[in-house]
Amino acid sequence: MALVKYLKSTDLKSWLAELAQENRVFAPRYEGEAVIFAPFDPEQEIFIKYAATAPPKKTVFPQSERLVDFMYSKDPEDLSRIKIEAQEVLPQGTAVVFGGRPCDVRGFTMFDRVYMAEEATDIYYKARRDNTSFITLACDATENTCFCHWVNSSPSDPTGSDVLAIPVEGGFLLKAVSDRGETLLTSQLLSAGENRVEEGERVCKEVADSLSQAPDLANSPKKLLEVFDNIEFWQDVSAKCLSCGTCTYLCPTCYCFNITDETQGMKGSRIRSWDNCMSALFTMEASGHNPRPTKAHRLKNRVGHKFSYYPDLHDGVISCCGCGRCIKSCPAGVDIREIVLKAIAFEPTVVEG
Amino acid sequence: MNNKNLYLPEMATIQEVIEETHNIITFRVTLNNQEAMKNFSFQPGNVGQLSAFGIGESTFVINSPPSRMEYLQFSVMRSGEVTSNLHTLKAGDQIGVRAPLGNHFPYEDMKGKDIVFVGGGIGMAPLRTLLLFMLDNRSDYGKITLLYGARSPLDMAFNYELQDWLDRDDLDTYLTIDAEFEGWKHNVGLIPNVLLDIAPSAENSVAITCGPPIMIKFTLQALEKLGFKDEQIVTTLEKRMKCGVGICGRCNIGSSYVCKDGPVYTGAQLKELPNEL
Amino acid sequence: MKFQKELKDSIRKALPELDVVIGWCGSFDPLHATPHFIRREEDIEKLEIGPLSVHNLATYLPGLRGKKVGIVVKGCDSRSVIELLQEKLIARDDITIFGFPCTGVVDQAKIKKALGYVGNVESCDMSDKSVVIVAAGKAHSLELSDVLADKCHSCRYPDAIISDIFVGDKSGEAVPAPADYEALATFENLSLPDRFGFWLKELDRCIRCYACRSACPLCVCRDHCAAESREPHWLSQENNVRDKLMFQVIHAYHLAGRCTECGECQRACPVDIPVLMLKQKMNKEIRDIFKYEAGVDPEETPPLLSFKMEEENITEKDW
Numbered sequence: 037m038a039l040v041k042y043l044k045s046t047d048l049k050s051w052l053a054e055l056a057q058e059n060r061v062f063a064p065r066y067e068g069e070a071v072i073f074a075p076f077d078p079e080q081e082i083f084i085k086y087a088a089t090a091p092p093k094k095t096v097f098p099q100s101e102r103l104v105d106f107m108y109s110k111d112p113e114d115l116s117r118i119k120i121e122a123q124e125v126l127p128q129g130t131a132v133v134f135g136g137r138p139c140d141v142r143g144f145t146m147f148d149r150v151y152m153a154e155e156a157t158d159i160y161y162k163a164r165r166d167n168t169s170f171i172t173l174a175c176d177a178t179e180n181t182c183f184c185h186w187v188n189s190s191p192s193d194p195t196g197s198d199v200l201a202i203p204v205e206g207g208f209l210l211k212a213v214s215d216r217g218e219t220l221l222t223s224q225l226l227s228a229g230e231n232r233v234e235e236g237e238r239v240c241k242e243v244a245d246s247l248s249q250a251p252d253l254a255n256s257p258k259k260l261l262e263v264f265d266n267i268e269f270w271q272d273v274s275a276k277c278l279s280c281g282t283c284t285y286l287c288p289t290c291y292c293f294n295i296t297d298e299t300q301g302m303k304g305s306r307i308r309s310w311d312n313c314m315s316a317l318f319t320m321e322a323s324g325h326n327p328r329p330t331k332a333h334r335l336k337n338r339v340g341h342k343f344s345y346y347p348d349l350h351d352g353v354i355s356c357c358g359c360g361r362c363i364k365s366c367p368a369g370v371d372i373r374e375i376v377l378k379a380i381a382f383e384p385t386v387v388e389g
Numbered sequence: 390m391n392n393k394n395l396y397l398p399e400m401a402t403i404q405e406v407i408e409e410t411h412n413i414i415t416f417r418v419t420l421n422n423q424e425a426m427k428n429f430s431f432q433p434g435n436v437g438q439l440s441a442f443g444i445g446e447s448t449f450v451i452n453s454p455p456s457r458m459e460y461l462q463f464s465v466m467r468s469g470e471v472t473s474n475l476h477t478l479k480a481g482d483q484i485g486v487r488a489p490l491g492n493h494f495p496y497e498d499m500k501g502k503d504i505v506f507v508g509g510g511i512g513m514a515p516l517r518t519l520l521l522f523m524l525d526n527r528s529d530y531g532k533i534t535l536l537y538g539a540r541s542p543l544d545m546a547f548n549y550e551l552q553d554w555l556d557r558d559d560l561d562t563y564l565t566i567d568a569e570f571e572g573w574k575h576n577v578g579l580i581p582n583v584l585l586d587i588a589p590s591a592e593n594s595v596a597i598t599c600g601p602p603i604m605i606k607f608t609l610q611a612l613e614k615l616g617f618k619d620e621q622i623v624t625t626l627e628k629r630m631k632c633g634v635g636i637c638g639r640c641n642i643g644s645s646y647v648c649k650d651g652p653v654y655t656g657a658q659l660k661e662l663p664n665e666l
Numbered sequence: 667m668k669f670q671k672e673l674k675d676s677i678r679k680a681l682p683e684l685d686v687v688i689g690w691c692g693s694f695d696p697l698h699a700t701p702h703f704i705r706r707e708e709d710i711e712k713l714e715i716g717p718l719s720v721h722n723l724a725t726y727l728p729g730l731r732g733k734k735v736g737i738v739v740k741g742c743d744s745r746s747v748i749e750l751l752q753e754k755l756i757a758r759d760d761i762t763i764f765g766f767p768c769t770g771v772v773d774q775a776k777i778k779k780a781l782g783y784v785g786n787v788e789s790c791d792m793s794d795k796s797v798v799i800v801a802a803g804k805a806h807s808l809e810l811s812d813v814l815a816d817k818c819h820s821c822r823y824p825d826a827i828i829s830d831i832f833v834g835d836k837s838g839e840a841v842p843a844p845a846d847y848e849a850l851a852t853f854e855n856l857s858l859p860d861r862f863g864f865w866l867k868e869l870d871r872c873i874r875c876y877a878c879r880s881a882c883p884l885c886v887c888r889d890h891c892a893a894e895s896r897e898p899h900w901l902s903q904e905n906n907v908r909d910k911l912m913f914q915v916i917h918a919y920h921l922a923g924r925c926t927e928c929g930e931c932q933r934a935c936p937v938d939i940p941v942l943m944l945k946q947k948m949n950k951e952i953r954d955i956f957k958y959e960a961g962v963d964p965e966e967t968p969p970l971l972s973f974k975m976e977e978e979n980i981t982e983k984d985w
C-alpha cells in the first residue's frame with residue numbers, strides 16, 4: 037500500500053515551512069475577494085476553504101517568462117556591424133505546490149501531451165514540470181460550477197499529483213501517489229495515517245455521491261465538428277461573450293502563448309506570455325486576413341479545442357477538467373457545459389424536399 | 390525525448406541580399422556554426438523562423454533546394470513589423486534561424502509522374518525549392534510544367550533565373566501578368582485562366598499550387614475542370630504562427646496544426662479539415 | 667418585480683420590428699443572472715429583472731451596429747447609452763430602449779464576503795429589503811442594502827434617463843447630491859509611496875486578461891487596443907506590475923470625462939482589483955474642472971472631445 041500519513045491542521049504551516057527550506061512553496065492565499073496562489077509566507081493565512089479563483093497553472097507555466105536573452109555589441113573589427121549573442125534562460129530550482137484541487141493539477145497532464153511530446157519537447161516547461169511537486173487537496177464539498185465527474189475525473193482524482201491530501205477530522209490524510217510524493221512525506225510533523233484511511237475514503241465517497249448524474253460526452257468531438265459550419269449556432273451561444281479571454285487565463289488546461297521581443301538599450305529578451313484563442317489578434321495575419329474574425333469563431337475554437345480537437349489528437353481525452361472557473365468568473369456568465377450539451381443535442385432541421 | 394531548445398535560434402550570417410521586387414528581398418544565409426551548417430538537412434517545403442532580435446520572428450519557406458547546400462535561401466515580402474525590419478538587413482549582418490520546421494512536399498509519391506506547378510506572387514517561393522529539387526533529380530519525374538504569375542513584371546521574383554527556366558527543354562515554363570505591360574513577351578491574364586488555356590493533362594499528374602487565397606481558390610476550380618482529383622493536388626496553407634512546433638496553439642484548423650502537420654496539404658486532406666481558412 | 671409582465675408585453679409588441687432585444691435571465695445558479703438575447707417570441711418568458719441584473723448591456727451595442735436592437739436598461743446603463751450616442755458610436759434610430767425603475771443591483775463580492783462561501787447556492791429570494799440565500803443546506807438572511815453595489819447607494823438616476831418605453835412607475839425619489847467620492851478622499855490622504863504601494867500590491871495579481879477593458883461599454887477600440895499594440899509599443903509583455911498599472915492608467919485616461927462609473931470594469935475583474943477607483947479619480951477632476959458629468963445629456967459633447975481656446979478653470983496662461 038502506498039505511504040499514508042496524518043497531518044494536524046495546526047501543523048500545516050510548520051510543515052510547509054519545512055518544505056520551503058529546500059523548495060519554493062506555493063499555497064493559496066486570500067487577496068481582495070480573490071484566492072490566488074502565492075509564495076508561501078508564514079505570516080499569511082493559507083486559504084483552503086474552497087478552490088482558488090485562479091489555478092496554480094502559473095507555477096509551471098508562468099504568465100510571462102524569458103526564453104532567450106540577447107545582447108548587441110559593436111564588432112570591434114568593423115564598427116558598422118552589430119554582433120548579437122543569444123542565450124537561453126532556463127528555469128532553475130524545485131517547487132512544491134500545496135492546495136491545488138484535483139481538477140487543477142490534472143490540468144497539467146493536458147499540457148504534458150502537448151509540451152512533452154516525443155518529437156518536440158519544450159525544455160522550459162519540462163524543467164518546471166519535473167521539478168514541481170503537487171500536494172493536492174481533495175474536495176470535501178463541490179460547487180454549482182464543478183463538473184469534474186463529467187470528464188472522467190472526480191473530487192479526489194490523484195492524476196498528476198504527488199500527494200493527495202484528504203481533509204479528515206482535525207487535519208489531513210496524506211496519501212503518496214508518486215515516488216516523489218513519498219519523499220515529501222518524511223517530516224517528523226507527520227504521524228501514521230493508516231488508522232484514518234477509512235475515514236478518508238468515506239469523505240471522498242460522500243462528496244462523489246453528492247454530485248448529480250453526469251451526461252455522456254462521448255459524442256462531443258463528432259457533434260462539435262458537425263456544427264462547425266453552422267455560424268448561427270455559434271453566434272447564438274457567443275452573443276453574450278465579451279471575447280475577453282478571462283476564461284482561458286483562469287483555465288488549468290489552456291496552454292496557448294505568444295512570443296514577443298522586448299529590448300532595452302543594447303539588451304533584450306524574447307518572452308513567452310499567456311495568449312488565448314478568444315483574442316482577435318491570436319490568428320490575425322499580416323495581410324489583415326483573420327480566419328477567426330468574430331467572437332463566434334473564437335468561442336467555437338475554445339469549445340472545439342477542448343471537446344473535439346484535443347480528444348481527436350489524444351486518445352479521446354477531453355482537455356477540460358471541469359473546474360468550472362470559466363463559468364464562475366466569466367463576466368457575462370457564458371457556460372461551457374451548456375454549449376457542449378447544445379452541440380451534442382443539435383439536430384439539423386431537415387428541409388423537406 | 391530530446392533536449393534541444395525548440396526556441397533558441399541558431400545564429401547565422403547573411404551572405405547575400407537580392408532585391409527581388411519593390412517589396413520582396415531574398416536572403417542567402419549560412420549558419421555560423423560550421424558543424425551545424427554541414428549537418429543541416431531539410432526537405433523541400435520545410436520552413437524556418439527568421440529572427441530579427443528585438444523585433445520578433447516570422448515564418449518563411451526555405452526556397453533553396455536540399456540538393457544545393459551552399460546556403461539557405463529565404464524570400465521575404467514586406468508586410469508588417471518583423472518583415473519591415475528584415476528588409477533593413479545587409480550582407481554580413483547576423484540573423485537568427487530556427488529550421489527546419491513543418492512537413493514537406495510528398496515528392497517521393499510524385500516520382501514517375503508529370504508535374505504541374507502553379508505559383509502566384511510570393512507563392513512561388515515554396516514552389517521554387519521543389520522545382521529546383523526536381524530539376525536536380527530530373528530523371529525521377531515525367532514532364533514538368535511551370536506556370537508562374539504576378540501582378541506585373543515588376544512584381545516577379547526570381548527574375549535572374551526565369552530566362553534559364555524558359556530556355557530549358559526539360560521544363561515548360563509559362564509566365565503571366567495580370568494586365569498588359571510594355572515590353573512583356575509572355576502571357577497576359579489571371580493565372581486560373583491561363584492555366585485553362587495551357588490545359589495540362591491530369592493523366593498521371595500532380596499539380597502543386599501556392600499563392601494568395603483568392604488565386605488558390607480559382608486555381609483549384611480550374612484544376613478540377615481539367616480533371617485533377619483532390620489527391621492529385623498539393624498546396625500550402627498560411628496561418629499566423631509563433632512557436633512553429635505545434636505548442637503555442639494558434640495555427641490550428643480543427644485538430645491540424647499548420648506549423649507541424651502542414652504547411653503542405655493535399656486537396657484530399659483539405660477537404661477533411663473543417664472550413665476555416 | 668411588479669413591472670416584469672408589462673415589460674414582457676412591450677417587448678413582445680416590439681420584437682417583430684427588432685433583430686434582438688437584450689435583457690437578463692437566470693444563470694448557472696440562483697445567485698446569478700446572465701445577459702439574455704431575445705430573438706424569438708419563446709425567449710421572452712425567460713426574461714428576469716431584479717437585483718441580480720448587474721451586467722451593463724450597453725457594452726453590446728457597438729458590436730451590434732447596423733442591427734435593430736432593443737435594450738433593457740437600468741438607470742446607470744442608460745447613461746452609457748447616452749454616452750455612446752453622444753460619441754456617435756451607435757445610431758439612435760437603430761435602438762429601442764426599455765427603461766424601468768431600478769431599485770439597485772447587488773455586488774457579488776459583498777455577498778461572497780458576507781456568506782464566506784457561495785459555491786453551492788440552492789436558492790436565493792430577494793425582496794425590497796432583504797435577501798435570503800440557502801447555500802449548502804443553510805439559510806442566510808442579509809439586508810439588501812448591505813449587499814447593494816456602492817454605485818447604487820449614491821445613484822442619482824435610478825430611472826433610465828433616456829427610453830422609448832418605460833414600464834412601471836418612475837421612482838420619483840429625491841435624487842441625492844452627486845457622489846462625493848468619500849472613499850477616494852480617504853485614499854488620497856495617504857502618502858504618495860503608500861498610494862503607489864497600494865497599486866503595486868493590488869495589481870500584482872492582475873492576470874492581464876483585460877476583462878476590465880472588454881466589459882467597459884466605452885472601450886470601443888476593441889481589437890486595436892494600446893495594450894496589445896506593437897507599433898506603438900506602449901506595454902511590454904513581461905510580468906511586470908508597472909506595465910499592469912500603466913495599462914490601468916491608460917484605461918482611466920481614455921475614459922476621462924466619458925466614464926459613467928457603471929463599475930463594469932471592476933465587476934468583470936476575476937481577481938477583484940479595485941480599478942474603478944482610478945476612473946473615479948479622473949471623473950472627480952473632470953467634475954471640478956469642467957463641471958461636467960458624463961452620460962446625462964445626449965446633446966452634450968464630453969469635455970475632452972471638444973476644444974476651447976480658453977478654458978474657464980484651467981489657468982495655464984497666468985502662472
Ligand SMILES: Cc1cc2nc3c(=O)[nH]c(=O)nc-3n(C[C@H](O)[C@H](O)[C@H](O)COP(=O)(O)OP(=O)(O)OC[C@H]3O[C@@H](n4cnc5c(N)ncnc54)[C@H](O)[C@@H]3O)c2cc1C
Pocket residue numbers: 320321322323436445446447448449450451463464465466467468469470471472473511514515626627628629630631652
Ligand atoms: C508556412 C508559411 C510560410 C511562409 N513563407 C513565406 C515566404 O517564404 N515569404 C514571405 O514573404 N512570407 C511567408 N510567409 C508569411 C510570413 O510569415 C508573414 O508575412 C510574416 O510573418 C509577417 O510578419 P510581420 O512581422 O511583418 O507582420 P505583423 O503583421 O507585424 O505580424 C506580427 C507577427 O505575427 C506573426 N504572423 C503574422 N502574419 C503571419 C503569417 N501570415 N504567417 C505566419 N506568421 C504570421 C509573425 O510572428 C509576425 O512577426 C509564410 C507564412 C507561413 C505560415
Ligand code: SF4
Pocket residue numbers: 276277278279280281282283284314362365366367368369370
Ligand atoms: S466566455 Fe466569458 S470569460 Fe470567456 S471570453 Fe467570453 S466573456 Fe470572457
Ligand code: SF4
Pocket residue numbers: 283286287288289290342355356357358359360361362363372
Ligand atoms: S474549460 Fe472551464 S471548466 Fe474546463 S478546465 Fe477550463 S476553466 Fe475549468
Ligand code: SF4
Pocket residue numbers: 284289290291292311312313314337338339341342638
Ligand atoms: S481553448 Fe483556446 S486558449 Fe485554451 S488551450 Fe485551446 S486554443 Fe488555447
Ligand code: SF4
Pocket residue numbers: 087137138139140175177178179182183184185190191192357358359360
Ligand atoms: S471540479 Fe471537482 S476537483 Fe475541482 S474543485 Fe470542483 S469538486 Fe473539486
Ligand code: SF4
Pocket residue numbers: 881882883884885921924925926927928929930931932942945
Ligand atoms: S471605465 Fe469602468 S466604470 Fe467607467 S464606463 Fe468603463 S466599465 Fe464603466
Ligand code: SF4
Pocket residue numbers: 871872873874875876877878879934935936937938939941
Ligand atoms: S480584469 Fe483585472 S486581472 Fe484582468 S486585466 Fe483587468 S485588472 Fe487585470
Ligand code: FES
Pocket residue numbers: 629630631632633634635636637638639640641646647648649
Ligand atoms: S505556430 Fe505554435 S502551434 Fe503552430
